Amino acid sequence: MSNKVRVRFAPSPTGGLHLGGVRTVLYNYLFARHHGGEFILRIEDTDQSRYVAGAEQYIYDCLDWCGLSPDESPLKGGPYGPYRQSERKELYRKYAEQLIEQGSAYYAFDTPEELEQMRNSLKTDINPTPQYDGKTRMQMRNSLTMTQAEVKELLDKGTPHVVRIKMPAGETISFTDMIRGEISNSSDLVDDKVLLKADGMPTYHLAVVVDDYLMKITHAFRGEEWLPSAPVHILLWRYLGWEDAMPQWAHLPLILKPDGHGKLSKRDGLRLGFPVFAMQWKDAATEEVLDGFKEHGFLPEAFINILAMLGWNDNTEQEVFSLDELVEKFTIDRVHKGGAKFDFDKAKWFNHQYIMKKTDAELVPLVKPFIKEHGARIEESAYLERVISLVKERCHLLSDFWLQGHFFFVAPPTTDVEAIKGKWSEQKQAFFANWVQQLDTPSLWSAPVLEENFTQMATDAGLKKGELMLPLRIMLVGGKYGPGVFDIAEMIGKEEVRSRVEAVLTQLQS
RNA sequence: GCCGCGUUGGUCAAGGGGUUAAGACGCCUCCCUUUCACGGAGGAAUCACGGGUUCGAUUCCCGUACGUGGUACCA
Numbered sequence: 001m002s003n004k005v006r007v008r009f010a011p012s013p014t015g016g017l018h019l020g021g022v023r024t025v026l027y028n029y030l031f032a033r034h035h036g037g038e039f040i041l042r043i044e045d046t047d048q049s050r051y052v053a054g055a056e057q058y059i060y061d062c063l064d065w066c067g068l069s070p071d072e073s074p075l076k077g078g079p080y081g082p083y084r085q086s087e088r089k090e091l092y093r094k095y096a097e098q099l100i101e102q103g104s105a106y107y108a109f110d111t112p113e114e115l116e117q118m119r120n121s122l123k124t125d126i127n128p129t130p131q132y133d134g135k136t137r138m139q140m141r142n143s144l145t146m147t148q149a150e151v152k153e154l155l156d157k158g159t160p161h162v163v164r165i166k167m168p169a170g171e172t173i174s175f176t177d178m179i180r181g182e183i184s185n186s187s188d189l190v191d192d193k194v195l196l197k198a199d200g201m202p203t204y205h206l207a208v209v210v211d212d213y214l215m216k217i218t219h220a221f222r223g224e225e226w227l228p229s230a231p232v233h234i235l236l237w238r239y240l241g242w243e244d245a246m247p248q249w250a251h252l253p254l255i256l257k258p259d260g261h262g263k264l265s266k267r268d269g270l271r272l273g274f275p276v277f278a279m280q281w282k283d284a285a286t287e288e289v290l291d292g293f294k295e296h297g298f299l300p301e302a303f304i305n306i307l308a309m310l311g312w313n314d315n316t317e318q319e320v321f322s323l324d325e326l327v328e329k330f331t332i333d334r335v336h337k338g339g340a341k342f343d344f345d346k347a348k349w350f351n352h353q354y355i356m357k358k359t360d361a362e363l364v365p366l367v368k369p370f371i372k373e374h375g376a377r378i379e380e381s382a383y384l385e386r387v388i389s390l391v392k393e394r395c396h397l398l399s400d401f402w403l404q405g406h407f408f409f410v411a412p413p414t415t416d417v418e419a420i421k422g423k424w425s426e427q428k429q430a431f432f433a434n435w436v437q438q439l440d441t442p443s444l445w446s447a448p449v450l451e452e453n454f455t456q457m458a459t460d461a462g463l464k465k466g467e468l469m470l471p472l473r474i475m476l477v478g479g480k481y482g483p484g485v486f487d488i489a490e491m492i493g494k495e496e497v498r499s500r501v502e503a504v505l506t507q508l509q510s
Numbered sequence: 511g512c513c514g515c516g517u518u519g520g521u522c523a524a525g526g527g528g529u530u531a532a533g534a535c536g537c538c539u540c541c542c543u544u545u546c547a548c549g550g551a552g553g554a555a556u557c558a559c560g561g562g563u564u565c566g567a568u569u570c571c572c573g574u575a576c577g578u579g580g581u582a583c584c585a
Contacts, residue, residue: 010585011585012584012585014584014585044585046584046585047583047584047585049584050584050585108583112583115582115583124511125511126511126512127511127512128511128512128581129511129512129581131581160583162583164583180515180516183514183515184514185513185514186513189512189513189514189581190513190580190581191581191582193582194582194583195583196583197583198583199583201583203582203583203584203585204584204585208585223579223585224514224515224516224578224579225578225579225580225585226579226580226585227514227515227579227580228513228514228515228579228580228581229580229581230514251515253515253516253578254578254579256577256578258521260577261577261578262577262578262579263578263579309522309523309534310522311522313522313523313524315524315525316524316533317524317532317533317534318533319522319523319533319534319535336516336522336523337515337516337517338515338516338517338577338578339515339516339577339578339579340521340522340523341521341522342521342522343520343521343522343535343536345521345535345536346521346522346534346535346536347535348535349534349535349536350535356548391547392548393547393548393549394546394547394548395547404546404547464544465544466544467544468544469544469545470544470545473544473545473546474545477545477546479545479546480545480546481545481546481547482545482546482547483545483546483547484545485544485545
């Protein structure tokens with residue numbers, strides 16, 4: 001009997017993978033790797049009504065991009081498959097029936113309409129959400145209130161029904177959470193959760209217990225939103241007689257909206273102008289396409305780092321960690337209890353750190369798509385590499401390379417001529433006209449020589465170099481930004497320099 | 511409503527009976543740079559509130575407030 005650490009991530013293929021989801025995978029992954037254990041991916045596709053085609057593949061793609069590959073999964077297989085819950089359907093029924101025989105669960109034949117009627121008629125100001133529980137179950141149509149013969153008849157006729165857990169009365173159910181310590185709930189406050197749905201599929205509650213047991217999961221990490229239903233799961237482990245094999249629990253804090261009020265949701269990205277998905281997610285129902293961190297120009301290493309630090313630290317001042325370092329240093333007891341608000345500025349800062357860590361050559365293939373996206377042609381990689389070396393320090397996102405370096409590829413679409421006009425003079429006009437005339441000299445074409453020559457000509461013309469630098473920059477770049485002007489000039493070459501300068505000169509004259 | 515969980519600057523956060531309460535992002539000032547950025551030096555800004563316990567509470571306990579989650583045949 002091995003006690004190897006086994007953790008799982010069990011996403012539902014009904015939507016894109018967003019921040020909270022990726023962080024849950026990450027912490028699972030880090031914990032498993034830290035302990036030399038296994039990381040299992042299983043797919044919770046029991047809610048067929050919300051199943052989205054392509055969503056499962058999307059999950060694989062995201063994990064792949066993040067570098068968090070599972071040891072066992074629907075794709076890879078493994079000794080405890082299948083790893084898709086829809087393919088395990090028969091299994092759950094067996095355990096549900098076992099629970100019924102033991103008297104821990106029961107059949108319920110109430111229709112959705114009957115349930116709604118019950119909730120409506122029992123609703124009061126004091127109890128706005130009546131539950132199907134110890135107080136109400138004896139007024140409903142279920143195997144507790146009907147004779148065995150009646151139940152058998154309904155079952156034989158194929159009457160739609162669900163299986164519900166019979167929550168005990170007056171029990172305190174407690175367990176130890178690795179992050180929060182002792183947590184207790186009263187069994188009276190949890191309703192008789194549906195275990196098996198009318199379509200034969202299990203709910204999360206049954207499936208998570210059965211699968212965790214069968215797949216020998218040792219540690220279960222999930223979002224804090226599961227805390228209130230933990231008693232159901234604890235009870236199920238007990239009723240099924242598996243209590244000794246129950247995993248240790250850890251409920252992770254939530255990732256909150258930056259502007260207060262609620263769990264970060266898919267809508268917030270759109271509203272606040274930052275991604276919430278790992279990768280681009282296309283909502284099949286609405287046809288809406290939402291870009292992810294990848295499309296915004298984040299490096300996966302940075303993305304992982306950002307998520308890791310949102311709720312965890314190693315008690316040092318270090319903030320930038322590689323995945324290997326995270327694996328080495330991650331411990332669950334240093335995970336925060338409180339939810340964290342996502343801060344896009346800090347996220348960009350992390351990405352900048354990773355951009356600076358990469359060599360220019362490494363950045364070439366990563367930056368290329370973000371340049372091509374704008375229709376610019378990249379003649380050779382060496383040129384792009386040089387551009388990268390000149391602008392990388394001012395780029396937070398891969399998409400910034402275009403913003404900061406577009407003038408290396410095409411003439412500026414707009415030029416801030418107004419910024420030149422103020423202190424413009426005939427003398428300066430003449431100087432630039434003169435300067436571009438002598439650009440043909442081949443020996444001129446290196447940034448230092450170009451600068452030396454420019455300075456000399458300015459002095460000869462009785463002008464201060466300082467007065468001419470900004471106009472030159474604006475002519476070449478379009479605005480007051482970018483790396484050294486003579487570096488830019490050298491890069492774009494004499495034809496481009498001449499044509500950009502002359503274009504602006506013409507504008508200034510009119 | 512009820513129940514659970516939480517609460518250290520604007521944000522991420524360290525600390526955990528005695529501290530000048532770290533650090534980072536962001537913001538501001540200055541230096542560097544004839545641009546922008548990078549880098550460097552400074553600065554403003556925090557223990558939700560009220561009661562205990564204690565010589566002493568940001569830290570422990572109890573309340574309150576606030577936040578957040580759950581209260582589905584969704585996960």
